[in-house]
Amino acid sequence: MLTYxxxxxxxxxxxxxxxxxxxxxxxxxxxxxxxxxxxxxxYYAEPWYNSENGSFYGLDGMSENxxxxxxxxxxxxxxxxxxxxxxxxxxxxxxxxVHYMPDWIKKNEKLRNFxxxxxxxxxxxxxxxxxxxxxxxxxLQKLYNITTGIDGDAHFACDYRIxxxxxxxxxxxxxxxxxxxxxxxxxxxxxxERCVLAIVDFIDRHIVKIGELLADETRPEIKESLEKMxxxxxxxxxxxxxxxxxxxxxxxxxxxxxxxxxxxxxGFQMDTVLLPYYEADxxxxxxxxxxxxxxxxxxxxxxxxxxxxxxxxxxxRDLTNHLSYLILGGADMINISCNLTVRVHENCDPAxxxxxxxxxxxxxxxxxxxxxxxxxxxxYMRNGVDKKTxxxxxxxxxxxxxxxxxxxxxxxxxxxxxxxxxxxxLGEMRDAPIKSTEALFALFEKHLEKAVEVTAAGVNLHLDHxxxxxxxxxxxxxxxHSLEQGLDASECAELYTVGVDxxxxxxxxxxxxxxxxxxxxEKKLTWDALYEALQNDFADERVRAMLQSTPKYCxxxxxxxxxxxxxxxxxxxxxxxxxxxxxxxxVPGWFSWARSIEYGSVVGATPNGRRAGEPISHGANPNPxxxxxxxxxxxxxxxxxxxxxxxxxxxxxxxxxxxxTIEEGGVEIVMQLIxxxxxxxxxxxxxxxxxxxKLLEAHENPERHPDLVVRVTGFTAYFASLxxxxxxxVVSRFLEGM
Amino acid sequence: xxxxxxxTDIQRFSIHDGPGIRTTVFLKGCPLHCLWCHNPETVSxxxxxxxxxxxxxxxxxCTQGCYSGARVVCGREMTVEEVLEEVKRDAPYYGxxxxxxxxxxxxxxxxxxxxxxxxxxxxxxxxxxxxxxMYRHDxxxxxxxxxxxxxxxxxxxxxxxxxTGMDNAEILANIKKADEMGVPMIVRTPIVSGVNxxxxxxxxxxxxxxxxxxxxxxxxxxxxxxxQTKAAALGQDAHVFEAPTKAKMEELQVYxxxx
Numbered sequence: 001m002l003t004y005x006x007x008x009x010x011x012x013x014x015x016x017x018x019x020x021x022x023x024x025x026x027x028x029x030x031x032x033x034x035x036x037x038x039x040x041x042x043y044y045a046e047p048w049y050n051s052e053n054g055s056f057y058g059l060d061g062m063s064e065n066x067x068x069x070x071x072x073x074x075x076x077x078x079x080x081x082x083x084x085x086x087x088x089x090x091x092x093x094x095x096x097x098v099h100y101m102p103d104w105i106k107k108n109e110k111l112r113n114f115x116x117x118x119x120x121x122x123x124x125x126x127x128x129x130x131x132x133x134x135x136x137x138x139x140l141q142k143l144y145n146i147t148t149g150i151d152g153d154a155h156f157a158c159d160y161r162i163x164x165x166x167x168x169x170x171x172x173x174x175x176x177x178x179x180x181x182x183x184x185x186x187x188x189x190x191x192x193e194r195c196v197l198a199i200v201d202f203i204d205r206h207i208v209k210i211g212e213l214l215a216d217e218t219r220p221e222i223k224e225s226l227e228k229m230x231x232x233x234x235x236x237x238x239x240x241x242x243x244x245x246x247x248x249x250x251x252x253x254x255x256x257x258x259x260x261x262x263x264x265x266x267g268f269q270m271d272t273v274l275l276p277y278y279e280a281d282x283x284x285x286x287x288x289x290x291x292x293x294x295x296x297x298x299x300x301x302x303x304x305x306x307x308x309x310x311x312x313x314x315x316x317r318d319l320t321n322h323l324s325y326l327i328l329g330g331a332d333m334i335n336i337s338c339n340l341t342v343r344v345h346e347n348c349d350p351a352x353x354x355x356x357x358x359x360x361x362x363x364x365x366x367x368x369x370x371x372x373x374x375x376x377x378x379x380y381m382r383n384g385v386d387k388k389t390x391x392x393x394x395x396x397x398x399x400x401x402x403x404x405x406x407x408x409x410x411x412x413x414x415x416x417x418x419x420x421x422x423x424x425x426l427g428e429m430r431d432a433p434i435k436s437t438e439a440l441f442a443l444f445e446k447h448l449e450k451a452v453e454v455t456a457a458g459v460n461l462h463l464d465h466x467x468x469x470x471x472x473x474x475x476x477x478x479x480x481h482s483l484e485q486g487l488d489a490s491e492c493a494e495l496y497t498v499g500v501d502x503x504x505x506x507x508x509x510x511x512x513x514x515x516x517x518x519x520x521x522e523k524k525l526t527w528d529a530l531y532e533a534l535q536n537d538f539a540d541e542r543v544r545a546m547l548q549s550t551p552k553y554c555x556x557x558x559x560x561x562x563x564x565x566x567x568x569x570x571x572x573x574x575x576x577x578x579x580x581x582x583x584x585x586x587v588p589g590w591f592s593w594a595r596s597i598e599y600g601s602v603v604g605a606t607p608n609g610r611r612a613g614e615p616i617s618h619g620a621n622p623n624p625x626x627x628x629x630x631x632x633x634x635x636x637x638x639x640x641x642x643x644x645x646x647x648x649x650x651x652x653x654x655x656x657x658x659x660x661t662i663e664e665g666g667v668e669i670v671m672q673l674i675x676x677x678x679x680x681x682x683x684x685x686x687x688x689x690x691x692x693x694k695l696l697e698a699h700e701n702p703e704r705h706p707d708l709v710v711r712v713t714g715f716t717a718y719f720a721s722l723x724x725x726x727x728x729x730v731v732s733r734f735l736e737g738m
Numbered sequence: 739x740x741x742x743x744x745x746t747d748i749q750r751f752s753i754h755d756g757p758g759i760r761t762t763v764f765l766k767g768c769p770l771h772c773l774w775c776h777n778p779e780t781v782s783x784x785x786x787x788x789x790x791x792x793x794x795x796x797x798x799x800c801t802q803g804c805y806s807g808a809r810v811v812c813g814r815e816m817t818v819e820e821v822l823e824e825v826k827r828d829a830p831y832y833g834x835x836x837x838x839x840x841x842x843x844x845x846x847x848x849x850x851x852x853x854x855x856x857x858x859x860x861x862x863x864x865x866x867x868x869x870x871x872m873y874r875h876d877x878x879x880x881x882x883x884x885x886x887x888x889x890x891x892x893x894x895x896x897x898x899x900x901x902t903g904m905d906n907a908e909i910l911a912n913i914k915k916a917d918e919m920g921v922p923m924i925v926r927t928p929i930v931s932g933v934n935x936x937x938x939x940x941x942x943x944x945x946x947x948x949x950x951x952x953x954x955x956x957x958x959x960x961x962x963x964x965x966q967t968k969a970a971a972l973g974q975d976a977h978v979f980e981a982p983t984k985a986k987m988e989e990l991q992v993y994x995x996x997x
Contacts (some may be wrong), residue, residue, distance in 0.1 A: 542797040674836075
């Protein structure tokens with residue numbers, strides 16, 4: 001008889017096979033694993049383009065293509081599992097964004113021909129520039145290397161309680177009810193209805209598939225499991241989930257749908273939202289803890305959405321409960337790319353925190369990660385938000401938080417490369433009669449203001465029109481006021497606290513410090529010599545070494561630390577001061593996501609000794625060799641000191657091999673590190689505790705460790721799936737931490 | 739007069755030099771001359787220069803300062819206050835376990851500085867530890883310690899003299915005196931192949947330690963060849979030893995049990 005452990009082991013093996021097959025099918029993927037499975041042979045979904053721009057937009061375009069792609073998805077049922085459903089393809093693949101286009105589309109001649117000819121005169125685009133052009137913004141967006149957020153999707157969070165309490169049948173009733181109430185909104189409700197019906201059809205196909213598998217199944221325990229799975233699916237195809245098992249299955253289907261639609265990866269406060277189902281089942285005697293853990297493991301396998309666990313309520317009471325432990329237990333069983341974030345606070349259950357760190361230590365797979373309640377909550381309240389709402393704002397993305405069902409933050413989609421802003425300022429100072437770091441900083445601030453202003457214009461364009469381009473038909477279902485008013489989430493949010501991240505902090509801080517020391521204080525270099533060196537990309541290696549060897553940001557009490565603090569104050573001040581219409585406001589943070597290579601490629605040589613085109617620094621992290629001892633405490637303190645202070649993050653990205661075991665006190669050391677970073681003002685720790693031998697072996701030959709998971713930035717990915725460039729990035733960050 | 743010492747390095751997030759998260763201060767100068775020393779730059783009491791030829795960019799401007807990392811001056815004179823400032827940076831991380839570890843070189847050879855630094859750390863509420871050969875007895879310094887990490891490199895006196903340049907009778911006596919003072923201790927032996935990697939050596943050391951009352955642990959540390967690279971960078975002829983195998987370490991561990 002197969003035990004849960006046997007089944008989990010098989011599920012893990014299947015996952016490894018899928019990871020390798022996906023790489024063969026899609027090429028390298030420098031993105032989240034997403035939990036997808038490989039496409040079946042002959043998979044084909046033909047997109048419907050409704051725009052001369054060569055793409056599909058709006059209510060009809062999005063709903064029609066969602067239905068087509070979902071219909072093309074075969075049912076996925078693995079008898080080893082208790083839950084079913086997987087996703088494989090997403091709408092954005094058909095909108096021509098080369099950043100996301102997988103190899104299988106590029107290799108599919110029929111599809112490629114369709115997408116690049118006939119109805120479309122060009123490759124389709126995600127944003128409908130014919131109707132909503134922004135050519136006037138483009139020159140400055142390019143000048144300052146701004147990631148605009150225009151054409152971004154998802155990056156907000158659903159209130160899962162809405163969907164779980166109504167079920168798909170209840171959502172259909174709600175849609176039909178409000179269609180009658182809100183005259184003139186028929187197109188909106190029609191589109192919503194089509195999407196929900198497509199999801200119900202997707203579930204129905206799973207019920208059929210389970211039936212087929214049941215007919216051939218001989219193992220009694222698996223037969224029983226499949227019968228249960230079938231009943232669960234039948235119950236939730238329209239009905240609201242009533243049991244823990246049904247709630248998990250409902251979430252699995254919803255997540256497949258929302259991923260296919262806009263890659264949405266925002267989960268929910270898992271231990272709180274699922275608790276009533278767990279407690280009721282235990283009381284009724286129909287659920288034991290081992291089964292609960294298996295179901296959680298299964299859900300995490302289906303899709304590594306970002307879930308928060310533990311935390312604190314409005315009255316500062318710890319929210320850790322028995323289910324919090326079971327969730328970690330489920331992740332502990334399956335040990336894949338689990339995107340669990342533990343919220344750490346003053347009254348945190350120490351045993352729970354210890355268990356979380358033990359998981360990190362034992363598996364060395366980059367999960368869980370940790371966020372700090374104090375600075376996040378207090379900071380978000382500085383935007384004029386009450387404490388209850390600030391506490392509801394949970395970790396649901398790479399670097400970002402959102403209030404589920406209420407906030408439309410565009411988090412992680414809007415970024416300004418401040419290394420580029422400094423380059424522009426340096427260019428302007430070149431012909432100025434007086435050159436100094438103070439004069440440069442004034443110019444930097446002037447250009448930063450321009451950069452933020454043009455960023456704000458882009459954000460406003462997006463917010464004003466995204467409902468006509470990419471209405472969020474799936475996430476709307478669980479967004480407050482959306483179905484009630486017939487409005488897209490982008491139109492009816494209670495909070496528009498839009499995240500604007502700065503990227504390249506360490507490059508700019510170290511550059512200012514190097515210029516201050518070598519040019520102004522020591523007079524080892526003249527300004528002209530510095531400009532010449534930047535111009536010729538450090539033809540004289542000695543000049544580069546001179547600039548590169550000054551004390552760096554995160555060194556501890558260095559001039560560069562002081563510059564980083566000043567840059568943070570400036571960036572935060574300029575972003576917060578930007579006037580926004582309609583109750584919108586901008587919220588500053590430091591984060592580059594996985595774009596440090598891309599951002600660096602457009603920035604020439606910088607005064608910190610960085611050569612032209614080299615990657616910029618990662619997020620709020622320091623530059624390589626920031627200290628000879630690479631002390632993570634120095635890094636943690638340095639990053640705690642550059643938090644922007646309004647509830648968005650400047651994550652501490654840590655990679656290290658402590659060369660110390662759990663028995664030798666390793667867990668206590670990491671717990672101390674985490675707690676102190678948050679006490680000092682830190683907001684988020686993306687942490688990889690790695691086995692140096694395994695990582696270096698995998699770097700040489702990824703096939704040797706196809707199960708190795710790394711937290712690249714906020715997201716986790718299978719190391720074997722990353723491109724060589726990204727693998728190098730992770731390895732060099734890690735070597736820096738040794 | 740402000741007390742100063744030559745410091746080779748101050749290492750933050752030091753997690754292998756005592757319990758918890760620590761900052762380790764390496765003092766320059768040691769009266770012992772262990773042939774396997776993994777910190778050869780801390781033996782001389784004078785400033786030295788590392789030379790790493792692979793980092794040299796051949797700019798020909800050595801006298802105007804080297805920035806490439808090819809020539810690195812080893813040993814910076816620092817006051818107790820300056821060192822304390824560095825040690826305090828990680829104070830929020832120390833908790834009740836961690837703190838400062840004064841190491842070397844030999845902290846007891848820098849008596850005035852070590853004593854002043856330990857007292858200053860205690861006054862600042864920072865836990866104190868010292869790594870020492872215990873070549874001399876210094877009750878004032880010992881009184882300032884929360885933990886002493888002492889080495890018994892070789893139990894046999896003749897061999898000890900041959901490989902370290904100093905007899906160990908005094909060292910063993912000083913460890914005993916520290917024990918009589920009630921100083922919590924961890925005693926370590928660096929295991930060097932062909933030198934002290936015998937069951938007899940470890941068993942005798944363990945037997946000696948069993949007669950003491952405040953030894954929390956006896957640790958065997960495998961020799962590692964890091965010192966050879968540094969010795970080469972200092973222009974010294976390094977003695978080459980083999981690192982002990984994992985099996986050897988496990989075999990010797992049996993004899994190191996104090997229970």
